[in-house]
């Protein structure tokens with residue numbers, strides 16, 4: 001065991017999933033004490049990164065007490081849902097430099113209800129429903145954060161949507177409008193177009209007149225891309241996406257949003273029209289499996305985009321970089337963007353696409369969903385414990401019939417040569433086995 005793991009495990013109690021929802025055992029003295037004196041010590045659960053590596057490095061722990069009372073300018077929030085971001089996958093592998101060293105609580109966004117106010121906080125009330133943005137530490141049932149890192153949830157927004165809002169939409173807004181300066185009649189290439197930032201980016205591009213959107217994603221997600229407004233979905237896994245774009249737009253594109261890095265950044269720069277804009281905002285190519293892959297790191301570094309001032313001058317192109325993780329002190333800038341985004345949400349112009357919701361106990365599965373490229377939209381974690389429905393005999397029979405039907409579908413899809421449909425039918429079964437009605441419903445919807 002490494003030093004960092006040992007330190008993590010020496011911390012508060014780590015829970016097995018089935019124990020997680022249990023209250024702490026009573027002290028022996030409490031058993032004989034009168035009922036009114038038995039106030040069980042409060043506890044709260046959190047997801048802690050115990051060391052760098054695979055899914056099992058994120059541990060569910062229960063801590064005794066409550067986080068310290070909010071200091072001046074802070075609020076205490078009871079968390080209901082949390083957003084999973086690509087940076088959390090990278091952080092788990094030790095590839096994200098804005099995360100403190102393990103052991104550390106993960107999570108850069110959540111939603112919940114304000115429970116206590118620190119001194120001097122006047123623009124929040126106890127009971128306010130808020131979205132929260134922080135560098136880390138938010139995958140926890142109770143969090144103490146700066147009040148100016150919280151944003152009031154608009155009416156009608158669910159906690160799950162709120163957990164899917166801040167990181168994706170702030171990023172998409174700033175890369176499209178500030179860095180990319182998207183204008184009417186332009187065309188844009190959006191990579192990972194069916195992911196969290198991707199779905200937000202497509203919705204925001206649609207707010208500008210006559211924009212042509214090229215969007216890359218796995219084929220299974222293309223129907224969704226078309227419905228959401230992508231003009232030309234491209235499967236980067238089976239085709240050369242540069243060729244595909246040039247077939248439709250021989251001169252290239254006005255803007256490329258690049259979350260990939262490595263050789264894809266060079267391709268993006270070459271694909272730009274004169275006066276085009278390349279926005280670099282991620283390095284997803286570093287992630288190839290559960291654990292850090294040194295070959296992928298070396299390859300990405302070796303193929304890294306590089307240009308000198310004279311080359312840039314002659315190219316008539318712009319290159320910009322964006323990292324929300326380094327804007328955490330820019331409170332005015334961020335709250336200005338959130339105000340605009342909340343207005344767009346209220347108008348019904350943008351709406352977070354939630355892929356799936358997972359209890360804290362299943363954080364590994366939630367991460368797998370994203371890392372294995374299955375998500376369409378945002379993966380969300382909920383602080384609610386998994387629901388265990390008591391199984392009645394007739395429900396069991398219904399489930400059996402349902403499973404048979406699904407197995408049929410899965411076979412049909414496979415026979416039709418549609419591996420994705422078959423996979424989704426499989427997912428429906430898997431979700432059903434986990435007793436999660438919401439996931440079953442979603443998988444069934446996708447299947448149709």
Ligand SMILES: NC(=O)c1ccc[n+]([C@@H]2O[C@H](COP(=O)([O-])OP(=O)(O)OC[C@H]3O[C@@H](n4cnc5c(N)ncnc54)[C@H](OP(=O)(O)O)[C@@H]3O)[C@@H](O)[C@H]2O)c1
Nearest residue numbers: 085086192195196197217218259281282284322323324373
């Ligand atoms: N700079 C910033 O401030 C900032 C903020 C937020 C996010 N980001 C970046 O934006 C990108 C998207 O982030 P997100 O949180 O919204 O995630 P996401 O897009 O939901 O990520 C998962 C999806 O990405 C695609 N993908 C492409 N390469 C992948 C790889 N190597 N491993 C796993 N999936 C891969 C997969 O879909 P398909 O294969 O079907 O496309 C997968 O379903 C990431 O690069 C992230 O680092 C940057």
